[in-house]
Amino acid sequence: MAATSKMSDSTPTRRPFHGSCHCGSVKYIIFLTLPHNPPSVDMAPPTDPSRSHQEFYRCNCTPCHKAGHFHIRTACSPEDFMLLSPLDPMAELGDYTCNNGLIHWLFCKKCGGRCFIFAGKGETAEVDLDEMDVRDRDGGKMGKRTIWRPKAEGWSEQTESGCYLSVNGYTVDSGQEGFELGEFTANKWVGYVDCLELNGPEREMQYDQPYEGGAF
Template identity: 45%
Template sequence: MSQLADNQPRRLPYTGSCHCGNIRYVVFLTLPPASLVGVTKPPPSRGVQRIYRCNCTVCHKSGFLHVRPASAFDDFFLLSPLDPLDTLGDYLCNKKTLHNLFCKTCAVRCFTIHGEGEVVEASLPRAIALPGTSSSEDAVSVNAWRLKPVELTEGIPHQGSYLSVNGQTIDPGQEGFDVREWAESKSIGYLDCFHSPDQRKPPRCDRPQIGGSY
């Protein structure tokens, strides 16, 4: 079931994983997302949910669909592994500031981060935290890795923290989740990150930027 029963935006937890299951995470998203028709500039980089594709060579070649939750600290919990920078493959780019982490077994890239992380005790819905269990409203406490909350300061690369989840790795079949609907409702922004800042085209939602893909 993809559509929410009342089609009203709701913040819900969604599971995601690499192909082999070595990487497992939970991301909180507000779905269905808002249409970007008429939007002529990128939304604030903090405090709002963002869904977009960019045409930089890294994201284009890896087919990365950026899903950036409203809070990098409160909306993403990595269930496995709990030491991502030590266990996962790491491709550094963007002046060596962004960690493009990928599974060493199946090579799927699930998320990109900047900043320090920590293992915390997170309260998550039982059916989400423990895959294979029956649906339940009860929450369960689990150990999970997340980015450490920091004071966001302009002038610091990525304001001291950055998180972008690859929407292609969110597990299909969950309530309210259907990337097709995002594209059909024009809720995916297309950003121009290939050209230099002074030559970049304004964001749009009708079609990818030059060199990009749907």
Template identity: 45%
Template sequence: MAETAPKRQACHGSCHCGLTQYIVFLTLPHPFSSSHPPKPIEQEVYRCNCTTCYKLNIFHVHPANPRDDFMLLSPLDPDHELSIYQCHSKERKFYFCPKCGVRCFTFGGEGETDTVDLTELGGDREGKREVWRAKWDGEDSTRPYVSVNGTSIDYREDFDLRALTEEKRVQYFDDRSEPEEKKKEARWDRPHYGGCY
């Protein structure tokens, strides 16, 4: 990984066929590790061992601000133009491309189409354009859930999933323990039972 001070970067991502395209703003290189874990409102890179995330092979990248740090560039109506998988409480939607099947992001909450100036937000060349993003009033009680599948982010040297794993900058969460058991604390060295690297 690059030896530079972490700063907010615009990262592009897409499904394999390109129908789904997005921009996510991340602090890179990812500054968090076991010696400096993120707070709940900061960016996270993690894997959980729940059966959904394990079977879908989701490498969660949770941006710090669900409204300003993730914008869907296409399609602009994901509920009608992408396929959706929901399970358990059905509070979150696992969106995937109906053509190539790639799961780019998971969303829980309300979204809206908006016109934003991506250059003002930190994008390098986008300018003003219409996007789909989380609708949010800034209150914790209404905070939407946004998670990008890290494997769908275009490769960049300062966001290398292999290096993040080797440098122990990926958190591993336990969500497979039975309800009567106490969930194990997040760890950085290896997945919990039933999880994957």
């Protein structure tokens, strides 16, 4: 499937994208609304605890920077993220915690790929992927599946509440129409946050360039 971007003039549409670790042991579906509509550069990012907004950003803190994590925060994690495999990530994936120890930097034990960061409760569910308009990479039907996802009950995606999901944009599979990270940066859809420990208190997101110690 050839990559096609050039979505900046189209109507924002919610659609599924496939993602995986390098060896394919970890597979997931993420729903994104593209083209993205970020806050104005002159506006502070939304602070609604229900996270009814979507964000793409890079963080300069040492865990994010050294892990090469490109943050994708969806509008509603329990609805927008489905793990196809493994179905028990907290037991089957490697786990690294740092700082307060509440957030799990999960990784594939075979290839080391880090697809997402998680805190909170998860659950398995039976879903019909065909009804959700999710197709495989060749356009074929995927039918009914057991998936793992963040548990919707009690979910409020703020680190203070213990609920958090950030998908690594670098692990979204390449060659999917409408997903091109270079276009995200060129269109200034990507925010930059300053959480570097040496810089003191966290500063507001900016969209023109990274803070000290960060990268485009």
